[in-house]
Amino acid sequence: MSQSGTLILIMVIAVLAPLLAYGAGRWLPVPLVIFEIVLGIVVGPDVLGWASSHGESIDALSDLGLAMLIFLAGYEIEFDKIRGDTLKRSAWAWIVALVVGLGLAIALADWSYPKGVYVGTALTSTALGTILPVLRDSGDLHSRFGDVMMAFGAVGEFGPIIAMALLLSGRSPLDSALLLLAFAAITAFAVVWAMRPRPPWFSRVIAKTLHSSGQFAVRLVVLLLALMLGASQALGVDTLLGAFAAGMIVRLVLHGAAPDSAHEVVAKVEAMGFGFLVPIFFIVTGIDFDLRSLLDGGKALVLLPVFLVLFLVVRGVPVYFFAPDDLGGRDRTALTFFSSTALPLVVAITTIGVEDGALPTDEAAALVGAAMVSVLVFPLIALKLRAGKGARALPQGPVKGAESW
Numbered sequence: 001m002s003q004s005g006t007l008i009l010i011m012v013i014a015v016l017a018p019l020l021a022y023g024a025g026r027w028l029p030v031p032l033v034i035f036e037i038v039l040g041i042v043v044g045p046d047v048l049g050w051a052s053s054h055g056e057s058i059d060a061l062s063d064l065g066l067a068m069l070i071f072l073a074g075y076e077i078e079f080d081k082i083r084g085d086t087l088k089r090s091a092w093a094w095i096v097a098l099v100v101g102l103g104l105a106i107a108l109a110d111w112s113y114p115k116g117v118y119v120g121t122a123l124t125s126t127a128l129g130t131i132l133p134v135l136r137d138s139g140d141l142h143s144r145f146g147d148v149m150m151a152f153g154a155v156g157e158f159g160p161i162i163a164m165a166l167l168l169s170g171r172s173p174l175d176s177a178l179l180l181l182a183f184a185a186i187t188a189f190a191v192v193w194a195m196r197p198r199p200p201w202f203s204r205v206i207a208k209t210l211h212s213s214g215q216f217a218v219r220l221v222v223l224l225l226a227l228m229l230g231a232s233q234a235l236g237v238d239t240l241l242g243a244f245a246a247g248m249i250v251r252l253v254l255h256g257a258a259p260d261s262a263h264e265v266v267a268k269v270e271a272m273g274f275g276f277l278v279p280i281f282f283i284v285t286g287i288d289f290d291l292r293s294l295l296d297g298g299k300a301l302v303l304l305p306v307f308l309v310l311f312l313v314v315r316g317v318p319v320y321f322f323a324p325d326d327l328g329g330r331d332r333t334a335l336t337f338f339s340s341t342a343l344p345l346v347v348a349i350t351t352i353g354v355e356d357g358a359l360p361t362d363e364a365a366a367l368v369g370a371a372m373v374s375v376l377v378f379p380l381i382a383l384k385l386r387a388g389k390g391a392r393a394l395p396q397g398p399v400k401g402a403e404s405w
Helices: 003-024 032-043 056-075 084-108 113-123 128-138 144-167 173-195 200-209 216-234 239-257 259-288 291-295 299-322 329-339 344-355 361-387
Strands: none
Touching: 003 032, 003 056, 003 259, 032 259, 032 361, 056 128, 056 144, 056 216, 056 239, 056 259, 056 344, 084 113, 084 144, 084 299, 113 144, 113 299, 113 344, 113 361, 128 144, 128 361, 144 173, 144 239, 144 329, 144 344, 173 216, 173 239, 200 216, 200 239, 200 259, 216 239, 216 259, 239 259, 259 344, 291 299, 291 361, 299 329, 299 361, 329 361, 344 361
8 A cells, every 4th residue: 555545544543543432432441542553453464454564754754643642741740749758759669660670671581681671661651641531530630649640650651761761872871871961951941941931922922823823832832842852862862752851841831821821722732643643653553563473372472461460560569669658558559550551651662672673573562462451451450449449430431531542
């Protein structure tokens, strides 16, 4: 199929997936990303073979979709909810998870360092964007439990990106650290600029062009994203870090300069991301998914349940022990399952690993498959545990906001 034909097919899937998610949500809320990946697998070379390959244009759109996905993850971080003792505990939980994850993954990879780093960092991630809508609909988002989950989830989003930049740059640890410090200095400068009071005309221009062809705020958001991606690329730092930092900076700018318009501006950016770019990334991931190796009954099929357990052991167990003391046993266990839920960053990390030639496609498929199962199973278990604490049961319709991830 030609590139134009493949793109049309991808967009057909992008339209069909929300309809399927809405229909399935009447019985069981399933994140939209699951349908996007699965439908990509169906039209891919191992099933129907309609989209056995894709060209440079679609690859470029897919890369933009990944950058937008990480950008929006960075935007979700609410700094006022992740500070103090809870932030320290979440950081220590992630550091322990990284040490354990790297050790186990490198051992499983027959002591192959690059492969072990890709797998190990993926095991430490948390799908915060998937968890937040679930917590919102269960009534837990603005509770003490929700604040703790926000802190642990934020570190689970940001930590793996830092680890990738440090451990997989191909440079010495000292050089990598110095470049990260340089990028951190650029980010800090951008944060200081973002927190400065804006002149009155700034918010007026945002409000006046919000519903016109000018779209000043949206263009500014795209510019900030491009600048941070360019800075990360110039310094040789992973562009995922630049996208994540851009999301945090944009949040500070919008909520500081135009708090009344911030929600609407981000809604427009989300429409551009989740309505076009991000689905392309996930569908292309499905097309590239090595289903044949997974179903051949070999190593990949055995690794899938192993990786699923490792998500709980590597990411979940440290979370359980480092959870704040005021959380009871059921809340700690629920926090463990929520924190062990992973998918978007797992897809991103395995995509990079396969492109770099460090991660075989069958093992990447096993890791992504395990992450898909975690998204389907772990939040439901956590909600059952939280139900005993007075949280509302999961709604019988599709999860509000779940289409974002």
